[in-house]
Amino acid sequence: MLEIGFARPELPRSGGLVLMIGEEESSSGIWQQADKATGGAIGRAFKVAEFTGKKGQSATILAPGAGLSRVVAVGVGKAAERTRLATEEAGGTAAAMLGREEEAALAADALAPELAAAAAHGAVLRSYRFDRYRTREKPDEKPRFRKLSVLSAEPAKARAAHEPMRALAEGVFLTRDLVSEPPNVLCPAELAERCTPLDRLGLKVEVFGPKELRKLGFGALLGVAQGSANEPRMVVLQWHGATGGRRKKKPVAFIGKGVTFDTGGISIKPAAGMEDMKWDMAGAGTVIGLMSALAARKARTDAVGLVGLVENMPSGRAQRPGDVVKTASGQTVEVINTDAEGRLVLADVLWYCQDRFEPQCMIDLATLTGAIIVGLGHEHAGLFSNDDALAERLRKAGQESGELVWRMPLAEAYDKQLRSEIADMKNVTGRPGSSITAAQFLQRFVNGKPWVHLDIAGTAWATKDAALVPKGASAFGVRLLDRLVADNFEE
Numbered sequence: 487m488l489e490i491g492f493a494r495p496e497l498p499r500s501g502g503l504v505l506m507i508g509e510e511e512s513s514s515g516i517w518q519q520a521d522k523a524t525g526g527a528i529g530r531a532f533k534v535a536e537f538t539g540k541k542g543q544s545a546t547i548l549a550p551g552a553g554l555s556r557v558v559a560v561g562v563g564k565a566a567e568r569t570r571l572a573t574e575e576a577g578g579t580a581a582a583m584l585g586r587e588e589e590a591a592l593a594a595d596a597l598a599p600e601l602a603a604a605a606a607h608g609a610v611l612r613s614y615r616f617d618r619y620r621t622r623e624k625p626d627e628k629p630r631f632r633k634l635s636v637l638s639a640e641p642a643k644a645r646a647a648h649e650p651m652r653a654l655a656e657g658v659f660l661t662r663d664l665v666s667e668p669p670n671v672l673c674p675a676e677l678a679e680r681c682t683p684l685d686r687l688g689l690k691v692e693v694f695g696p697k698e699l700r701k702l703g704f705g706a707l708l709g710v711a712q713g714s715a716n717e718p719r720m721v722v723l724q725w726h727g728a729t730g731g732r733r734k735k736k737p738v739a740f741i742g743k744g745v746t747f748d749t750g751g752i753s754i755k756p757a758a759g760m761e762d763m764k765w766d767m768a769g770a771g772t773v774i775g776l777m778s779a780l781a782a783r784k785a786r787t788d789a790v791g792l793v794g795l796v797e798n799m800p801s802g803r804a805q806r807p808g809d810v811v812k813t814a815s816g817q818t819v820e821v822i823n824t825d826a827e828g829r830l831v832l833a834d835v836l837w838y839c840q841d842r843f844e845p846q847c848m849i850d851l852a853t854l855t856g857a858i859i860v861g862l863g864h865e866h867a868g869l870f871s872n873d874d875a876l877a878e879r880l881r882k883a884g885q886e887s888g889e890l891v892w893r894m895p896l897a898e899a900y901d902k903q904l905r906s907e908i909a910d911m912k913n914v915t916g917r918p919g920s921s922i923t924a925a926q927f928l929q930r931f932v933n934g935k936p937w938v939h940l941d942i943a944g945t946a947w948a949t950k951d952a953a954l955v956p957k958g959a960s961a962f963g964v965r966l967l968d969r970l971v972a973d974n975f976e977e
């Protein structure tokens with residue numbers, strides 16, 4: 487992870503320098519000093535590059551003099567636009583432009599300490615790279631950027647503000663690592679094993695194997711798992727951070743779909759693009775990264791995270807279209823399509839969660855339907871909820887974190903389509919509204935509890951670089967739900 491230091495504003499004489507330039511003024515003393523020290527090279531370069539400090543603008547000046555190897559300027563627009571998120575994004579953009587430097591300083595002398603920290607946080611988030619399996623890369627092919635020093639008038643305050651952000655970034659990176667891992671490595675047992683060391687953060691970690699899951703009556707989850715040589719797991723993570731852990735409160739619950747590979751099972755998927763289905767565990771990966779972040783920053787809240795981990799494979803033992811399974815709730819399901827497996831896994835985990843923890847609310851994350859990508863593309867996750875207030879809180883957290891959600895409807899008429907001739911329900915409907923009917927299916931297992939379902943099939947994997955998210959596993963939901971907790975569920 488990118489190393490972040492904090493220091494008083496003093497013009498660096500080597501390496502890179504990041505200037506965050508607003509549209510109307512530049513009160514940054516560093517930028518004036520740097521311009522002077524380089525004989526006006528920076529100001530001249532801005533003119534030529536037509537750089538005015540508009541939000542989204544950026545410019546690189548190579549070898550401006552005074553020992554600096556490059557100056558990176560990022561436009562941060564008008565003062566009113568300078569939110570925490572916008573500042574994070576400016577920091578992220580700068581980090582991407584610094585790839586060839588080893589060290590750089592960021593002139594945050596004109597920013598409040600919280601925003602100085604936010605700029606650094608953005609740089610950290612953008613600098614992520616998964617290179618575990620690149621064994622032949624030459625040093626000059628690897629990004630060199632290693633350390634960013636934030637120059638702030640109040641370095642101690644900025645450092646303190648950055649501490650919880652660093653904990654959050656570690657959670658985001660854990661999620662990105664898990665989602666990036668290839669499916670031969672990250673089977674359900676391995677994913678569960680990666681959770682156990684999180685007890686060092688003060689999380690209580692429980693792992694359930696097939697025997698325990700059978701005892702709990704998880705017939706739907708086990709039906710999905712039965713075609714695979716890799717055994718299923720469920721992991722329960724508990725964080726007691728409210729009232730210093732002395733008195734237990736009704737927790738906020740997060741539930742994740744963890745299909746470590748989704749072939750579709752007997753209702754097998756087409757070959758093209760099937761490799762993408764390694765990230766069908768992104769919901770679980772997000773819950774794990776989120777719980778790690780909450781614990782690492784010692785969030786003053788009680789939270790539980792539950793993940794259902796299976797591999798969906800075709801085999802001589804695989805579940806068939808037409809099978810009827812019994813869920814932990816007692817309700818039976820006719821499995822029409824074995825590729826609609828995520829809802830079967832979540833049905834058991836959701837039921838278990840509300841039954842055991844009596845949570846104040848439940849939020850599930852799942853790469854549940856291709857149809858949500860058709861509807862919302864890659865810009866918003868689909869949000870479904872039986873609770874308007876909770877849905878609104880998530881919308882706000884989305885605006886603040888930049889991880890956007892868009893509410894979709896639920897209604898009786900969709901629910902009716904789940905009717906089966908032989909069981910209490912079937913697991914698929916026709917194609918119309920199929921993200922909605924998938925959510926209706928889940929709702930049958932929340933027992934009336936306040937609940938949100940986030941369909942993250944379109945947002946879990948970034949197909950292009952963005953300010954805070956390099957191409958690849960996005961960890962969508964970690965920052966969103968951390969913000970939700972910080973704004974609504976902390977003492």
Ligand code: BES
Nearest residue numbers: 766823825826853854855856857914943
């Ligand atoms: N994991 C998929 C959904 C998915 C598709 C995620 C594409 C990301 C990209 C899910 O298990 C699935 O297969 N859903 C089916 C449901 C259908 C059988 C009702 C789908 O979306 O086609």
Ligand code: MN
Nearest residue numbers: 748825826827
């Ligand atoms: Mn599927």
Ligand code: ZN
Nearest residue numbers: 745748766828
């Ligand atoms: Zn799936």
